[in-house]
Amino acid sequence: MTKLITTRRKFLKGTALSAALAGTGTFFGPWQHVRVLAQGQKKPIKLGLTCDASGQYGNSGQDDLRGIRLAIDEFNAKGGVIGRKIEWITADTETTPATASRIAERFITRDECGFLIGALHSGVANAITQVAAKTGTIYMNTNSSAPSEAGENCSRVKFVWDGNGTNFSKATVKAAIQSVGKNWLLLTNDYVWGHTTANATKGLVEASGGKIMDNLLVPQNTRDFTSYLLKIQQAKPDVVATAIGGDDLKALRTQVAQLKLDGKPAWINNQQDWPDIWGAPESLFGVFGTTWYHKLPLPGVAEFVKKWQAAYKDGPIPVPGNVSYNGYMATRELLRAIERAGTTNNIAVIKQLENIKVSAADRMQHYDAYMDPTTHQMQQTIYLARRNMKPADTTDYYEMVAWAEPKDATDDAAAGKCKLVPYEQVPTFEL
Numbered sequence: 001m002t003k004l005i006t007t008r009r010k011f012l013k014g015t016a017l018s019a020a021l022a023g024t025g026t027f028f029g030p031w032q033h034v035r036v037l038a039q040g041q042k043k044p045i046k047l048g049l050t051c052d053a054s055g056q057y058g059n060s061g062q063d064d065l066r067g068i069r070l071a072i073d074e075f076n077a078k079g080g081v082i083g084r085k086i087e088w089i090t091a092d093t094e095t096t097p098a099t100a101s102r103i104a105e106r107f108i109t110r111d112e113c114g115f116l117i118g119a120l121h122s123g124v125a126n127a128i129t130q131v132a133a134k135t136g137t138i139y140m141n142t143n144s145s146a147p148s149e150a151g152e153n154c155s156r157v158k159f160v161w162d163g164n165g166t167n168f169s170k171a172t173v174k175a176a177i178q179s180v181g182k183n184w185l186l187l188t189n190d191y192v193w194g195h196t197t198a199n200a201t202k203g204l205v206e207a208s209g210g211k212i213m214d215n216l217l218v219p220q221n222t223r224d225f226t227s228y229l230l231k232i233q234q235a236k237p238d239v240v241a242t243a244i245g246g247d248d249l250k251a252l253r254t255q256v257a258q259l260k261l262d263g264k265p266a267w268i269n270n271q272q273d274w275p276d277i278w279g280a281p282e283s284l285f286g287v288f289g290t291t292w293y294h295k296l297p298l299p300g301v302a303e304f305v306k307k308w309q310a311a312y313k314d315g316p317i318p319v320p321g322n323v324s325y326n327g328y329m330a331t332r333e334l335l336r337a338i339e340r341a342g343t344t345n346n347i348a349v350i351k352q353l354e355n356i357k358v359s360a361a362d363r364m365q366h367y368d369a370y371m372d373p374t375t376h377q378m379q380q381t382i383y384l385a386r387r388n389m390k391p392a393d394t395t396d397y398y399e400m401v402a403w404a405e406p407k408d409a410t411d412d413a414a415a416g417k418c419k420l421v422p423y424e425q426v427p428t429f430e431l
Helices: 002-022 058-077 097-109 122-135 165-179 191-208 226-235 246-258 301-312 322-341 346-356
Strands: 045-049 086-090 115-117 138-141 158-160 185-187 211-218 239-245 266-269 287-288 369-371 381-385 398-404
Touching: 045 058, 045 097, 058 086, 058 246, 058 301, 086 115, 097 122, 115 322, 115 346, 122 138, 122 158, 122 191, 138 322, 138 346, 165 191, 165 239, 165 266, 165 287, 165 381, 165 398, 185 226, 191 211, 191 239, 211 226, 211 398, 226 246, 301 322, 322 346
Parallel strands: 045 086, 045 115, 115 138, 138 158, 185 211, 185 239, 239 266, 266 287
Antiparallel strands: 287 381, 381 398
16 A cells, blocks of 8 residues: 555656646646555545635535535445445645645545545635546535536546536526616626636626626625725616625625615626525625525425534534535535445546436435536536525525526536546546
């Protein structure tokens, strides 16, 4: 085992040296490597959980972690997977790509993790993907939703579990143009998720006969939106479509409420993550997208909520939301895939993941879901919601107003942008 680890480290070191000599950071060529264990050895399967604990998505990263841990605990309670217990380690990726790269490399080369799970920020997810692809390490991108994650930044080793900016835009744009108006203004976080989501919205608005009046770029970690809101008041658009995430969206919501701008213009917030709204339902405004809600009247939802609450009695949020749900579903399906493959061989597990089909009842959503084998993005029900003015209890923030089938929210452009390498070019291993 030590010899094989050394081989992997030498490979990474050699790759970095070659790239430096060539003046690039690119990994060249295929690398194949088979890790062999002693016969009958029941070594635990080790997962590296790349979850933020600080930065713009720190709260959501920890909610992601709670969902992931719940799935691991369920499998360990019944003996693990293929007769092996599951172990996990985690470290704070700080919502920064550079830190995420270092952690992913450490998890793979030093801690021998064959599988990585987690991320909210799409730049972080892409950085992890680049590291994972060098060694064939399977990466479950639980909650990053830039269209580029399953488009130009897709990978044979990465699987994307959240709905993306295009999915949510397709579920809203056409109906909003018909019912509200054609003049739209975009308010966009200035990084990959914001840019790719805004581009998707712009294309859909123009294809439906609408007009983009302006696209206001907002730097990450913005806390004062006054200047942007004044521009919106002056421009007088029919609709403002935002792609603002994490703590930035919290600040925006508060200031929109203070200026009483909720109502006119109409607001469409591409996606609302549950940890970002918990504790402040009065600041919810406009229509927003999500993939799940804890009060969906569907089979299995109430049981899942009780199970989650029993595991996190003293947690900061009393009920699971979409982020924790995505973490749970991604981890559960990874462990199921290993179980079906009967091995941890990465190529065998990748092939199982590429053919996932999950019934609506098993997904706790309205429609059956499936993994797109050409983009590695989970195709699922997309929900639209708004603030619930008649809550049933203190956790009942959302009123679900519509839900779209996977076929009606598909990101049609992704398949043309995603170029998966052949299996033969993926480094192989078995832990």
